[in-house]
Amino acid sequence: MEGVAVQIKQEINEEEIKPPLKKKYNRPPTSRIVHDAIINVGSKEKGASVQKIKKYIFSTYRLDDRKTEILINNYIKKAVRSGKLIRCSGSRKGAQGFFKLATQKRTLPTVDKKTLQQQEGYIEKRSITNPSLQLVKEEGCEEERRRGCRVTVVMDVIDEVTVEPLLTSQFVKPYRLHYKQNDVKKIWDLVTLHESVSVIIYNTDKKKLILVRQFRPAVYYNGIPPEDRVDVTIDTTKYPGIRGLTLELCAGIVDKRKDLVEIAKEEVLEECGYDAPLEKFEKVITYRSGVGVSGDRQTMFYVEVTDSMKVSDGGGVAEEGEMIEVVELSMAELQVFIKQSEVNCPGGLLFGLMWFLQHKAPKD
Structure with missing residues (x-):
């Protein structure tokens, strides 16, 4: 009986030292709710805007908080890079614009590193000779680098520039x-x-x-x-x-x-x-x-x-x-x-x- 008592005591002690189970958080996976939003509020051709995606998620899943917004933004940027989402409008940086679900896994052509970075919509560091932009480039790159991110610079990727007479305009x-x-x-x-x-x-x-x-x-x-x-x-x-x-x-x-x-x-x-x-x-x-x-x-x-x-x-x-x-x-x-x-x-x-x-x- 004494041996049994010792064994029971040891089992109890082992239970006592086990760490408590972490409370499971009921927030659904960000990938699932973003894909669900795009399917429900987006069109097949144009996709869905980030604003509509967030509005749908906030109202449907009742997750209207800052953490959810950050998770959505981070997932969209990650999903675009991995090929799970496709950006439909503009060559904007980050989680901005319209997005739709990718129908198949994206394959990238075999190109040199610099060309590939430009196709992905970012570069790690661009050589800027214009003196008025030099400070912007240096300060921005260092801050992004400290955060472990790539620097997005896509505004200056300009091509197919043509000029024609102005006939009508809503601004001028x-x-x-x-x-x-x-x-x-x-x-x-x-x-x-x-x-x-x-x-x-x-x-x-x-x-x-x-x-x-x-x-x-x-x-x-x-x-x-x-x-x-x-x-x-x-x-x-x-x-x-x-x-x-x-x-x-x-x-x-x-x-x-x-x-x-x-x-x-x-x-x-x-x-x-x-x-x-x-x-x-x-x-x-x-x-x-x-x-x-x-x-x-x-x-x-x-x-x-x-x-x-x-x-x-x-x-x-x-x-x-x-x-x-x-x-x-x-x-x-x-x-x-x-x-x-x-x-x-x-x-x-x-x-x-x-x-x-x-x-x-x-x-x-």
Whole structure:
């Protein structure tokens, strides 16, 4: 009996030292809910937008939280790389755009590493010679590398560029103005544009300015010598798309019947991913830009954000064809940037940077 008692005691002790079972989490696999969403809300040709995918998942599975959104974004990016999902619209980075299920496993052609990276929509590091973009490249690459990620740079992959006369446009309306000045008859060719807003964004946690980088066709085209604009088709090998990349303030046109500050708030959320309260926005100035051609009105705001206000990656609205990269500029990089002899950026950015340095920049 004593031996039996010892054996029972040993069994009890073994049970006591066993680690407790982890509580099983009832969150369904991200792959399953994403595929389910695409099947239910997407079309066979165009697929489903990320916004519709998330809306379906939040309402169907009742998983409307930040962790679910991060899991969805991460899975979509991973699934595109592995071939489980296909990006249907645009060559945007990350979990943005429209996606559909792959019908078969993707096979990649046998090519050299650099070509393969470009086909996949990313490169590890691109050599940038434009001085106004050098700081952006260095800062962005180092941050991504610290996080163990590849750097996505696809905006400058431009090809099949052609030029034709403008007949109609929903954004630009050309006119010829006839007038008298000091009793002398004159004419002036001009265009009318939408009013716009721009925002100086400063992250107080990181102590960095938040800017945007994007491809501007007008900058690209006007950077080509006139003698090479004669042909309808532009030689993108000779004039690569990187020539059209600009550094700018977060901005957008006024095409809604809302207060300007509300439109500014929307642009900060869409382009840079920060959900800043309206009361945080401070009007800087209203001025005229393009005074020789358009004379359009732009209102500039200033807002301070924190890391806790970051709710998305930003990047613009995929459905509207926007392709925007969020850029963080430290105070040291800002000082170097404004001392360059030439920069690929609008005058509004330079004014905004100078205003920030004079009125808001930290003194230490």
